[in-house]
Amino acid sequence: MQKLVNTGIKLDAGLHQRLKALSTVKARSPHWLMKAAIEEYVQREERYEQEKREDLERWERYQLTGRAVSQTQVGVWLNTWGDEATPEAAPPCPM
Numbered sequence: 001m002q003k004l005v006n007t008g009i010k011l012d013a014g015l016h017q018r019l020k021a022l023s024t025v026k027a028r029s030p031h032w033l034m035k036a037a038i039e040e041y042v043q044r045e046e047r048y049e050q051e052k053r054e055d056l057e058r059w060e061r062y063q064l065t066g067r068a069v070s071q072t073q074v075g076v077w078l079n080t081w082g083d084e085a086t087p088e089a090a091p092p093c094p095m
Contacts, residue, residue: 009034067093 011019023030062068073091 065093069093 019030019033023033026033069091077091
């Protein structure tokens with residue numbers, strides 16, 4: 001079982017009232033709603049940071065090799081999806 005840690009959060013009165021009203025409508029406790037919102041936010045930001053790291057790696061690889069596939073080439077390839085003649089792989093990077 002995971003260890004649970006208490007964390008305090010201060011909300012302004014307006015947000016607190018909105019949270020209470022929403023918890024009534026959703027038949028969930030304000031605690032449950034806050035936990036769900038924080039978890040969703042953390043997951044979204046972790047994905048964003050991962051994508052940012054991957055983008056930087058791609059950029060660095062491009063800087064080293066100069067190899068890339070143009071947007072036009074990718075667009076042409078994507079437009080073939082669903083056809084009988086769909087290529088097996090994406091267009092290769094030029095040498």
